[in-house]
Amino acid sequence: MTDTNTNMRLKLPITCFILEIILIILFGVLVEYDKETDARKWHHSNHSEYDNDFYYRYPSFQDVHVMIFIGFGFLMTFLQRYGFSSVGFNFLIAALALQWATLMQGFFHGMHGGKIHVGVESMINADFCTGSVLISFGAVLGKTSPVQLLVMAVFEVTLFAVNEFILLSLLGTKDAGGSMTIHTFGAYFGLMVARVLYRPNLHKSKHKNSSVYHSDMFAMIGTLYLWMFWPSFNSAITAHGDDQHRTALNTYYSLAACTLSTYAMSALTAHDGKLDMVHIQNAALAGGVAAGTAGEMMLTPFGSMIVGFLAGIISVLGYKYLSPILESKLKIQDTCGVHNLHGMPGVMGAIVGAVTASLATKEIYGDGLEDVFPMVAVDKKSASYQGGIQAISLAVTLGMALGGGLLVGFIMKLPIYGAPSDASCFEDSIYWEVSSKKLLETSKLCICPHQLLSLETARVSRS
Amino acid sequence: MTDTNTNMRLKLPITCFILEIILIILFGVLVEYDKETDARKWHHSNHSEYDNDFYYRYPSFQDVHVMIFIGFGFLMTFLQRYGFSSVGFNFLIAALALQWATLMQGFFHGMHGGKIHVGVESMINADFCTGSVLISFGAVLGKTSPVQLLVMAVFEVTLFAVNEFILLSLLGTKDAGGSMTIHTFGAYFGLMVARVLYRPNLHKSKHKNSSVYHSDMFAMIGTLYLWMFWPSFNSAITAHGDDQHRTALNTYYSLAACTLSTYAMSALTAHDGKLDMVHIQNAALAGGVAAGTAGEMMLTPFGSMIVGFLAGIISVLGYKYLSPILESKLKIQDTCGVHNLHGMPGVMGAIVGAVTASLATKEIYGDGLEDVFPMVAVDKKSASYQGGIQAISLAVTLGMALGGGLLVGFIMKLPIYGAPSDASCFEDSIYWEVSSKKLLETSKLCICPHQLLSLETARVSRS
């Protein structure tokens, strides 16, 4: 591939303009305010202004929004020369995906008289779907052009909506925090795309596929926002009342326990007993993923902590031992290790959810059973039926993700999107104006003692 | 100007102490708790604790607060050597402005029996007014002393409050998100100040008036917080219920569409089809500005997206083609390009608001018309009258901003505030302890491969 190929002068504008114009037209034809956002409809019925769902969902929405744009965006800035792309492409594809998701999710489960109704709940759901795309982005980080990513987003959002429809609407699966719909789907979809886009000569840019001191600090911003707001994520669309409250609480404990086991495993497995930033940045979040399905159930703080504790262990072991095998044996180059953060913990969360669901009784949930398991409470199915549905949903999700990723991977492999060459992967300057020339001109030298080299050492190494 | 001149040893403490002591005295004389924050008054009437407006405004307030201190502060850290000043002066003048704004806005529209009442609504309004000052700060960034900025803040807050009073109280203008009162006013005020403070020899510090890799990363923190929380900003003081909900929704779509058009235009106009961080950091926010007036109206998602889409295009074009002309022809050195982010999109937002208002009907708004357009619903004015008022308000705002900026610019030009010399603009070390000496002493060298230069290249350039 030549420089001409990665030139985005026409490719990116054409793609963005066409997609956005299609979106605007479809929104014009299909989308209208829901009852809570429409001036006439809201004021038609008789209720207090304070009953508007805005007040009970919007703070959660904003927390989720921060996770999507700051959390995912900065988590991926750990690469030394890929900060602009990490946070910038994250921004671009998220802005596209949330619009497209509004249409796709609305089409499958938000239609009212031929119109898609939008409000704070559709905003949260769209951000959730976007999260799934950003997980897949993590698997191919550094090896794709922005146009390729936009194409991936369009297809993945569509398939996400189909899978979500099968699970939530057809099967009656419970998955409020998206262990299956978001994490498992996003991770395995992305891994399959990475497999199809396998680059045998990626070692050419290997020296750039790592972090430096400051890029790790930026990544910690992403990690911490994801960690702090994960309770909001998992509880954002559960039923109101005790359900939201309990989900947030369970997730909080799962994450706390996960952090302890992550630090323990990182020191245990890493070189010289030193902590590895990759583990801290990622594995400490696995507890949030693993509590995504069962978080709204009566998992108890005790159960949540066990789940988080194990998720942290599994995730660090994945980074340490499984990722190298995935690359060498299965030819999956998973830049961010999404298999360890979203893949395995997502599957684990699905299984925990299936088990917890199958143990549900009227005695434990009381009248709250209807909120959590309407199939059991209203449709009189047994709890083990619900558990079975949960297990089937995991299988469906894995199938959809792997099949979809395979298909979309081949679409993304077409040599028309301006993907970077093997040697220019993990490199901002392919797609961004980077101020390197300016730097030479101004002839200023950064003397900043962050690193371990003394000037003396430096002299020796140069002479 | 000499170093003695920029010495802040006495100038800054005297200014801060005098201003703060005046503020404290005036607060002692004039300010009291409103009904919702006063223990006696609140408990005097009969209502649930949960009816307190705290629960329906405070989350929005905190989002706005983050935009003011993190959003604006970090957005301006893009300059390579001006991070301390960007975030630090932003902090200082915001802390002053919000106190002064409480008094000025209270004086004009919060007096109750000779006392200014304060609570969460006054907090939001004060932050809004502060935002306007920070926009003006962006136009003069790097070229002013902290004392100069404090002086600007005092005068600008006062004029802001007058303009806001004319619009909202006298004319009955609708401008919940402040396309006119905040953005248009702040931008044109700041541009006029920049014009008065024109420095013909600013090229002396030109090499510092640009970004480096990490400073652009810090700026993205500011950008993303502004982008994510803009829906909260525009909806923070609208009527409760559907109004707040709808405003947030409209702003969300406007921003999403704006992001797509910004990326498209950046690649289309920039060198070699590479994305320019200046555009991404700024123009992607224009959709929030442009939805500031019409956001609370029945703009529809479709309309919001069109507005955002166009705002992004206009803003990038402004950065690319208009800013150089402003500097060369009109002698306006607009450091952050506030004309492109707040000026033009603000005017656009005002026009969109005027048009949307003039199209309002009872059929569309139902009984909600009273919340959005009380003049139309209660005072029986026509919608086109409201539209006319909106248009007049834009003219009033432009006049107040330009006239006020001219006046305040001349006050700021007095050579008593310790402004930096032309050669020491965009430079933290004039006003801040910077650890340069310490660095030499410790003799440590930063070897961090963020940039594109190999050691080999560096060797050549030095030999």
Add this chain to the structure above:
Amino acid sequence: MTDTNTNMRLKLPITCFILEIILIILFGVLVEYDKETDARKWHHSNHSEYDNDFYYRYPSFQDVHVMIFIGFGFLMTFLQRYGFSSVGFNFLIAALALQWATLMQGFFHGMHGGKIHVGVESMINADFCTGSVLISFGAVLGKTSPVQLLVMAVFEVTLFAVNEFILLSLLGTKDAGGSMTIHTFGAYFGLMVARVLYRPNLHKSKHKNSSVYHSDMFAMIGTLYLWMFWPSFNSAITAHGDDQHRTALNTYYSLAACTLSTYAMSALTAHDGKLDMVHIQNAALAGGVAAGTAGEMMLTPFGSMIVGFLAGIISVLGYKYLSPILESKLKIQDTCGVHNLHGMPGVMGAIVGAVTASLATKEIYGDGLEDVFPMVAVDKKSASYQGGIQAISLAVTLGMALGGGLLVGFIMKLPIYGAPSDASCFEDSIYWEVSSKKLLETSKLCICPHQLLSLETARVSRS
């Protein structure tokens, strides 16, 4: 001490695993959902889903959560080579402390029929207790191993809970924002630990005990989040309604006034009238600490501003003149200056609280007196009695903190935790994988003109 000693390969995993497994077992035995998070209990009684306390506390909780993990974590990243440890150890000990605090606080004042009840209020209280531990962490920053910190956290949380129990439950003290329970306790506990761990040869790593340009920028992220969300912190567990609203308002004004006096004092006392980042990052927050006790009272905006104004002055003076004396005379090496940010302002807040309480009358508070001072309103104690109780509480807290710190300091001094040697303090690479070798291998040189040295100067200094 040798490198072998600081090797965490076994020490850290063993400590983390044992602690977490004990926590999980104790949670399994002792902890259950409270009425608001339990499906059965919540649905048993008859109320709207919207009455759940989740909606009235959770946004405050999330703000507090951000302060704990981002605020404290990044505030401490100012050190040039200690960013990973600052934010990473903060993360680790906070994750432990919040779990242990849930048990300890629950044991002392959350037991219901032998079980500890958990919900959003216990989450906030646990985060508060964690904050106290992180304050102590600031005093010993850079000089301790993660195992030492975990040991400190376990003991400090326990003593915190005892002190809190004495104050809030036995004495009837009011301290919603924790001027005493959190700040005074955490600061003096940490200072006493630092005293016991005094290192006479710390000058060996003196060159690393300072900031560089970017580390100061990261620290400002911490500062601003603490500053912005402090109103949420102080109001998070006050009574609902006017109390929460008023507390947030008072804190907001106290912080704003404090910021002005901090900038004034920094310029007045620092070298050449230049602002010192240490003051801005820390002293500007003292207004929040000092409003921690009286914030919920009818302090008035006027009173709040006076408190904040004085707190900023005291804090800067402390950094400038007292800290060097503490180190040279009292042998207390207070890395972050917690005495100036939390110690003195905490004591000041306690005194302000005592005075404000003793001035409370039924005339001022009306029926709201019961919320703020139940001892006065219900138990018919006099306001001066309440004031006396407040003053006694300060003495109790100081005694508990100093005695506890002494004891725990000696426990931490045992040579088994892998503490760094004097020469390797303030150094990430002792406990973290840092990419120094990788840097040499890739042979890339960072040419980034953040600093003040031109290449020319650099040449001279090297030749």
